Amino acid sequence: MFNEEMHFESPIRWGMVGGGRGSEIGYSHRAAAQRDRLFSFVAGALDLNAERGKEFGMNLGLAADRCYPDYKTMFAEEAKREDGIQAVSIATPNSTHAEIAKAALEAGLHVVCEKPVTVHVEEALELKTLAEKQNKMLAVMYGYCGFQMVHQAREMVQRGDIGAVRVIQMSFAHGFHNTEVEKDNPGAKWRMNPEVSGPSFIIGDCGTHPFYMAGLITGLKVKSLMCSRQSFIESRAPLEDNAHVVFNFEGGAVGTLWASAINSGSMHQQKIRIVGEKASLEWWDEYPNQLRYEVQGEPARILERGMPYLHNDSPGVSANRQGGGHAEGFFESWANIYHRYALAIDAFERGDTQFLEGHWYPNIDGGIDGVKMVNACARSADQGAVWVDYD
Structure with a gap:
């Protein structure tokens, strides 16, 4: 069960860039970071409109002089304070991530960045070095990877419960953009602009989530891929609103990914199925407290979060905030991840490299893999759906 007594002597002083009024992602970051009292939200550059951002920040409880007009001002002014921010989360459009993350690191801050961490692979590698x-x-x-049953799947694969992995099926195929919603939705519009979003819309926006989970659960690396993508809403070209990707993994496993914004009638359809030589596992984010376990020749089993038969010696599996049977969801997953971020930041500050070596959180390596995948998909699709090397 989750230990709510765990705390730091002083919470990590934390700020945000982006995530202003009306931003679902901004709210998700703030709710998750402050859930366990390990972060204290003290500063923000929340909006391109300085006055609107200041008003919003003050409504959230920030001091007026710590509601900044832009991230550069925030980093400079906070550095002058004895109680300045120690960490920052970036919730801005894709094309701005690299420059903001670089400035934050140069200012001596720990960084949580929305995915994709950058548009170009070279930028992501430079950030890792910095x-x-x-x-x-x-x-x-990667907000879905805090769910306990994702980590149960990981433990089962790593402990050999399903045998060698043969096939990975991934999908994130919703229907909310099956019409030209971006005409009246600024939050959707920038995602379909290649100057802001980068070389991909739906692969980068949604497909990277199950792709990250595939790597987390199986540990397998991609060798090559082939991508076919379409713009069913023609005004979105050259960016895709539907794509199918085929993967070859190291070790002989194969996989597929369906990423779509035009799957009419679908809510999310974010699923990942891992097929092994002995059994298969399947997780669906609309039923996140369950994991389907199918052993060849036996009845299918539904494993439930919070139960003693799980691999509860794994911190990811045992991070229960309620007992089994009570539904835990999106915000619990995010809070679990921010809890792990806080523990990582604390270890960095103490110089505890031994702890960091054994501590999982979605780090820059996962971010680099996501950028590589998006760019490889664009290369493949733009050449007529040909096979390309992942690296």
């Missing part, structure tokens, strides 16, 4: 030089945490927010 984070190592500054000895700061650089994390990427």
Whole structure:
């Protein structure tokens, strides 16, 4: 069961760039970071409109002089304070991530960045080098990987419960953009602009989530891939609103990914199925407290979060905030991840490299893999759906 008594002598002083009024992602970051009292939200550059951002920040409880017009001002002014921020989360459009993350690291801050961490692979690699030089945490927010049953799947694969992995099926195929919603939705519009979003819309926006989980659960690395993508809403071209990707993994396993924003009638359809030589596992984010376990020749089993038959010696599996049978969801997953970020930041500050070596959180390596995958998909699709090397 989750230990709510765990705390630091002083919470980590934390700020945000982006995530202003009306931002679902901004609210998710704030709710998750403050859930366990390990972070204290003290500063923000929340909006491109300085007055609107200041009003919003003050409504959230920030002091007026710590509601900043832009991230550069925030980093400079906070550095002058004895109680300045120690960490920052970046919840801005994709094309701005690299420059903001670089400035934050150079200012001596730990960073949590929305995915994709950058548009280009070279930028992500440069950020990793800078984070190592500054000895700061650089994390990427994959919000679904805090669910306990994702970690149960990981433990079962790693302990050999399903045998060698043969096939990985991934999907994140919703229907909420099956019409040209971006005409009246600014939050959707920038995602379909290649100057802001980068080389991909739906693969980068949604497909990277199950892709990250595939790597987390199986530990397998991609060798090559082939991508076919479409713009069913023609105005979105050259970015795709539907794509199918085929993967070859190291060791002989194969996989597929369906990423779509035009799957009419679907809520999320974010699923991952791991097929092994002895059994298969399947997890669906609309039923996150359950994991389907199918052994060849036996009845299918539904494993439930919070039960003693799980691999509860894994911190990821045992991070229960309620007992089994009570539904835990999106915000619990995010809070679990921010809890792990806090423990990582504390270890960085104490110089505890031994703890960090054994401590999982979605770090820059996962972010780099996501950027590589998106760029490889674009290369493949733009050449007519040909096979390309992952690296």
